[in-house]
Amino acid sequence: MYLDNMPKPFGKMVYRCIGCGRSYDIHNFIYTCPSCKSLLRIENKEFDKLKQKTGSQWTQVFDARIKPKEYKLMGIFRFHELILPIIPIEDIIYLGEGNTPVVEANDELSTWVGCKFFVKMEGLNPSASFKDRGMASAISYLNHVIRVKDLDNVLGICASTGDTSAAAALYMSYLPKSKVKSVVLLPEGKVTPQQLSQPLGSGAIVIELPGVFDDCMEIVEELANDYNVFLLNSKNPVRIQGQKTYAYEVAQQLDWDLSDLVVVVPVGNAGNITAIMEGFVDLYELGIVDELPAILAVQSYHADPVVKWMETGKYQPMSVKPSVAQAAMIGDPVSFPKVARLVAEHFSDRFHAIAVTEDEIMEGMLMANRHGHVVCTQGGESIAGLKKALKQGIIKASARFVVNSTSHQLKFASFQQMYFDNRFDPEYEINPKDSFKNSPIRMEAKASVIADFLGLQRK
Ligand SMILES: *Cc1c(COP(=O)(O)O)cnc(C)c1O
Numbered sequence: 001m002y003l004d005n006m007p008k009p010f011g012k013m014v015y016r017c018i019g020c021g022r023s024y025d026i027h028n029f030i031y032t033c034p035s036c037k038s039l040l041r042i043e044n045k046e047f048d049k050l051k052q053k054t055g056s057q058w059t060q061v062f063d064a065r066i067k068p069k070e071y072k073l074m075g076i077f078r079f080h081e082l083i084l085p086i087i088p089i090e091d092i093i094y095l096g097e098g099n100t101p102v103v104e105a106n107d108e109l110s111t112w113v114g115c116k117f118f119v120k121m122e123g124l125n126p127s128a129s130f131k132d133r134g135m136a137s138a139i140s141y142l143n144h145v146i147r148v149k150d151l152d153n154v155l156g157i158c159a160s161t162g163d164t165s166a167a168a169a170l171y172m173s174y175l176p177k178s179k180v181k182s183v184v185l186l187p188e189g190k191v192t193p194q195q196l197s198q199p200l201g202s203g204a205i206v207i208e209l210p211g212v213f214d215d216c217m218e219i220v221e222e223l224a225n226d227y228n229v230f231l232l233n234s235k236n237p238v239r240i241q242g243q244k245t246y247a248y249e250v251a252q253q254l255d256w257d258l259s260d261l262v263v264v265v266p267v268g269n270a271g272n273i274t275a276i277m278e279g280f281v282d283l284y285e286l287g288i289v290d291e292l293p294a295i296l297a298v299q300s301y302h303a304d305p306v307v308k309w310m311e312t313g314k315y316q317p318m319s320v321k322p323s324v325a326q327a328a329m330i331g332d333p334v335s336f337p338k339v340a341r342l343v344a345e346h347f348s349d350r351f352h353a354i355a356v357t358e359d360e361i362m363e364g365m366l367m368a369n370r371h372g373h374v375v376c377t378q379g380g381e382s383i384a385g386l387k388k389a390l391k392q393g394i395i396k397a398s399a400r401f402v403v404n405s406t407s408h409q410l411k412f413a414s415f416q417q418m419y420f421d422n423r424f425d426p427e428y429e430i431n432p433k434d435s436f437k438n439s440p441i442r443m444e445a446k447a448s449v450i451a452d453f454l455g456l457q458r459k
């Protein structure tokens with residue numbers, strides 16, 4: 001069968017308010033409803049036209065694009081029709097994001113956790129976290145709007161727990177300096193040295209503020225409301241569009257069979273879990289998959305407003321305590337209203353949430369990395385949540401699991417070191433176990449000394 005496989009600009013995309021339902025022109029930079037201040041979704045008014053292809057025709061389209069006929073479709077824009085179909089290919093910014101591998105946990109790690117599972121390695125994105133997915137869509141969109149509206153002097157800005165700023169600065173640095181400037185707001189001392197080095201290396205203006213992420217977010221929201229800036233946080237629904245591709249890829253990697261699947265996601269500002277659920281809903285509505293997976297949301301006890309909401313039925317922003325899952329250390333997730341809506345409308349019988357301790361997070365990370373993975377503390381958090389949910393009988397070990405390792409081990413090397421050195425502030429409530437510690441051993445540069453130490457047998 002002939003497949004018209006190259007995407008062409010198509011559709012009528014609008015921002016749709018999740019509160020009052022009003023819609024707004026997609027070419028404007030708005031992040032909340034001008035009328036009622038609720039969050040916005042992106043809607044393709046011609047989404048139903050996509051139903052002219054059957055589910056299996058769509059799978060052929062996406063499968064064919066894995067082959068490198070057009071390099072810009074190698075990443076998230078393989079799913080062009082489902083994310084931003086108004087953008088012509090030449091406006092797409094592709095820096096190598098997406099298409100991350102899934103790696104099966106080996107027997108030892110599976111036994112420790114209590115089930116077989118796959119880790120999806122989002123740390124292998126260009127700035128080493130999943131944030132690149134949303135940034136690829138946001139910056140492609142920005143690039144497109146700059147061209148069609150002939151803009152210059154665009155200021156891209158975000159608040160960040162570290163990885164959003166790394167991704168934003170990286171993607172912004174690809175656009176012409178004559179047209180854009182990149183600014184990131186970070187909570188001072190609350191991002192790792194590696195994360196801080198990233199926007200600095202990309203040449204962004206880095207502003208450090210006192211407080212935690214939630215404080216930076218408040219400032220950036222005020223700037224986005226009152227000044228002419230382009231907001232690069234996941235409150236901007238253009239970010240969510242790109243992050244939906246995590247769900248599309250998981251489905252594709254499982255050959256479009258989502259039966260008995262549980263997708264495990266660490267939750268901070270709740271942009272990622274929103275995008276992942278929306279992505280699965282798209283596939284379901286187009287008949288590309290036959291069912292939705294279950295979702296397991298994982299948070300640290302030190303920042304667990306979503307878990308508390310599931311337990312009590314009431315949403316209450318909280319003050320966070322220090323957490324090694326620092327990229328998810330958020331007490332008032334901006335996208336919470338979207339999560340609540342998605343759970344009510346699509347996932348009510350298949351949404352679980354669980355809180356884990358700081359010790360469990362560290363042990364999840366260290367254990368995974370001792371068995372062939374490169375997971376960050378948030379990946380450790382996901383694994384710890386899976387282990388605990390199995391133990392508590394929330395989910396069954398016979399299911400299939402994909403765990404989101406949201407960034408790379410190396411970004412969080414400082415927490416590993418603090419664990420090995422037993423140097424955590426008491427507020428972290430971490431008690432390192434000797435069995436997980438490791439440190440270099442200084443020795444004389446002599447083969448016989450090393451051989452003695454290692455107990456080697458002479459040949
Ligand atoms: C941003 C981030 C999270 C949390 O994702 P949200 O969309 O804020 O819920 C988790 N892990 C890492 C590594 C992150 O950078």
Ligand SMILES: [Zn+2]
Nearest residue numbers: 017020033036
């Ligand atoms: Zn509204």
